[in-house]
Amino acid sequence: MATTQFPPGTTSEDRLPSVSSLCSFGWKPHIMSGFLVQLLRQYFADPNNVMDAAVRGKLTTLGGGWKPADNTPVLIETVSRWDPTKLGKRPALIVKRNSWRQQSLGLGDELKGFASLDGARAFTTMWLGSHTIFMLAGEGTETERWASEAGGLLLKFSPLIRDQLGLFAFKLIEVGALGKIEECAEHYAVPLSLAYAATEDWTLQPFAPLLKKVVFNFDSMI
């Protein structure tokens, strides 16, 4: 069994159930996009994961689940990597990031009231962000069924996602109306919107001790 290596200098109290780069780097918009793409790809990679029989049947008919190839039966991609001209008749899940808004949790985002002998200052702030996943498919009902499947995944697993990723909130907040999409007129679309909240925490550590510039001249004090 492999042993997890913790950074030198850390104590056992610092150890977490799952060591992740999120602990070091925190949440960033592109990380959330990557997570959502990865989650959807893993789910739709195997038709046996799918609850809706029609969606499962369609995936099987198209040659199985998502695969890392240009001819994947279902396209799952971020909006910046998606090429509408190569979609054809396939269903697709397009992940788009929306605005992230900053929510202060205290004056100056600073954690006050802690004596720090080395002069370090601790800060925290909250990000309220959202992503929209556009479910595209060739027929109206087909789009609705795929959207319910993908929406169900995000809704029902949201407590686990929130816990595992250290988020304060993670919710499917809207399953939009069935519509058309301007960039891909052949397909129907249902927008699935997610909202989440995550803190960003940091410390400012001075290079020199706080009192370095205070010179005690005993001669002048006598």
Added chain:
Amino acid sequence: MPKPPKKSERLLPTYRLSGWDLSDEQVRHGLQIPTSEAGRPGNKPNFTGRIPADRFGAPQN
């Protein structure tokens, strides 16, 4: 050239990816985070300064 939409398709909204975003209100409502001080517990946005008559008997003025 794209074919014209079917009659039934004209009833549907058209989404535009390039301009898509959610409003602050939509996100806050979805996450159940109050949008103003008035929404926080303990604050009463309709407080007039008068003590309600039915709490302490006779009205104050």
